[in-house]
Amino acid sequence: MSALSLKGPAWVTVRQYRRTLWLALALALFALAVVAGLRIYTAQEPLPMRDGTWIPGADNHGYPKLRAIMEYVSVVTMVLPGVVAAFVAGPMVAREYESGTYQLSLTQSVSPADWLRSKVTVATGFALLAMLAVMGLFWFGRLGVREGWDYHWGQAGTYTATGVTALAQVLAAVAVGALVGQLVRRTLPAMAAAGLVMGVVTLAFNAYRWSILPLERATGSLGADGPFTPSGDHLYMDSGVLTSSGTPFDQAICWNQINAIPGIDGDPERWEKAQEQCYAEHGVTTQYLDYHPASHFWPTQLIETGIVLALAALAAFAAFRVLRARHP
Known part of the structure; x- marks a missing residue:
């Protein structure tokens, strides 16, 4: 158990943002409870089944609420990378430079590379867990709301929440946040810039992903x-x-x-x-x-994931190069 415990800069990073992490966990549990409650409520009504798909009864008031929540969850999968990038760029990196507290870390026998690596590692771990939680929530809720065009695999929200591209996007978000935070070094501008970069990436893939493979x-x-x-x-x-x-x-x-x-x-x-x-x-x-x-769903997912991972690797490499240039 002790081998799995965090040590050094990573432990400090978790301690710094423990309130944010607890808040994220509380939100995830609350969302799960709401979706589970609506699914139980929906199951109270007699719903005919067709090919494993739930069709709402005329008096089923829980079904439209569940559909609406699932739409919000699918939007969260597309927005979460921008939130992660903004948090890493602002509170985790830029604020350290803005307040000068990073200098204290560097006086504790911690190299600049270890300091940044600890933040990137912790952010990556929790960002992946957050995205997996949102994707799991979407999967759990979608079992009862598959009917309708807006839950088709080609729709942007469903595509993101049911594949692997979302995981690559949060990795890219962490790397972009680390890079932007060092370049801007002011909390609010860094958050805005990093969120904007990931927003542009998300919109670009939503617009052009179906041009990757021939029709x-x-x-x-x-x-x-x-x-x-x-x-x-x-x-x-x-x-x-x-x-x-x-x-x-x-x-x-x-x-x-x-x-x-x-x-x-x-x-x-x-x-x-x-x-x-x-x-x-x-x-x-x-x-x-x-x-x-x-049959084009998974090839498109894998190609897009490869592109996003390449962007993530490039941003991470640039982040450590900038750090090395400023703190040789």
Whole structure:
């Protein structure tokens, strides 16, 4: 047991922020109690099951509350890296420089590298535990609210809370916080800068992660009866029509042309015939749908995780280089 106990600078770091750590634990237990209570309350109502999915009864008032809380939890998984970066950059690093207390640590036979390493190690351990707790909470609550598009694996919150990218993001957050805290050295500006950096990283991946792997395409003839969408679970990305040469065609061309015909708005049959004629004039023969199959989830997760870990390693390396340059 003694081998597992913290010693030296790491022990000091934990002692410094023990109130924050206890508060985080209390919030996690409170959230778990709320979700567990709502799940128990929801189970009181007779809920029909379909393929293991809970469908709410008409008088089930707990179900919408549980869904709303799960949406907040999924948002927390995306926001938590920014919070971690801000806390590491501000209270853990920049405030030490701003108040001059880091000098006291350096007089206690502790090297600058050990001083920063202890803070990064403690922050990393608790940040990973916090993210795992949030992800576990989402998994526990989501068992009862899988129904609905907003819990699809392609949605940003669900994607983050059910994969491994979130863990890489908190590692990057710690490294970014350590780097920004040394560069800025003032608590509030450091917190704002570090939170902004991680916010930009999160938004960038939310916007472009589905461009990492190539899309798959399903096609069907114009006017075909029945859906031509792919079988199995998938993430819709785009749809449209193609010419005989396979080139995407801008449907606005036909829409503008048809809208210019007087009195056609109130006649669906004339509209359909005019559209068919316009498509024939431009050689449009096929409709298409671009999508990501469910099999793209884990490859995308792993590629994104690798990129984020590379950013984390780069930020950590830069943080210790800056420390070495200022405290040789």
